[in-house]
Amino acid sequence: MYMIHRGVIFPTNSHDEESLDYAENRFQVWDEDIFNVTYPKSGTTWMQQILTLIHSNGDPTLSRSVPSWERVPWIEQRTAHGYLETRPSPRLITSHLPVQFFPKSLFHSKAKVIYTARNPKDTFVSLYHFYNMSGFLEDPGATQDFLNKFLSGEVIYGSWFDHLRGWLGVKDKVNLLFITYEELLQDPRGSVIKVCNFIGKKLDDKAIDSVVENSSFKSMKENQMTNYSLVPDSIMNQKKSPFMRKGICGDWKNYFTVAESEHFDVVYHEKMRNLDISFTWDKN
Ligand code: A3P
16 A cells, blocks of 8 residues: 655655656756756645646637646656657646656756645645555544654655645745745736746637636546546545545634644644744744
């Protein structure tokens, strides 16, 4: 079910040592590549959809006919070479990799990286439900136990804190746009324009409207190519919890006790020490 690669847990349904080695050491990043990097449950699928739609100038055809994981594939998964090596540039590529496992060739390229982060409390709640519905992950058990695992990084792709700090640590070495789930939700149109500007793509108003409309939660929940309904129940049992679950900010308030939230805050402040950035979620 799991493997541990240099201290970080990866699910073996889609990863192995070979696929992680391929990503880190053999994958050649091209200058035109565009990476969608996230810690799990932070808006990965959403950004896959936004990037596909921007790339196709707002035309939703591809985003309604090809699954998101094929359009913007994960570089660390076993399927990566098949999807990516023959694809024309600019390639749209997803990754959950902590920065130390990322293709080394990124650091000698002009490739663009969009890093989407989400309030870690909401990320935790979303991950808890994802563990619950995924046949390839263990039962998360009681929320309190899973919270301890989350805070100590004993979950897939490791510690949320290390992931974020690792990526922010290279922001001056790579071409990186930092964006948040909260920003995407609060200002979808402004966020789409921001991504367009970053990747150097000019879209007219009508095309931007289409990107926003076809990447809304409602539209993606109904779209078989983004809602993971193509995946069998044995892998993702959406009767337990839909992949497109709530799509909101602040759901953590429905799950955390006061004591859990306070404990989370103590760990958060300790782990985020000396990081000279304030995040949208710091206020809530
Ligand atoms: P919730 O479980 O909180 O609803 P990822 O794609 O990284 O696995 O993240 C999945 C989370 O993003 C889920 O969160 C899902 O509902 C949410 N999500 C996906 N598309 C979204 C959209 N268009 N708008 C808002 N939230 C979205």
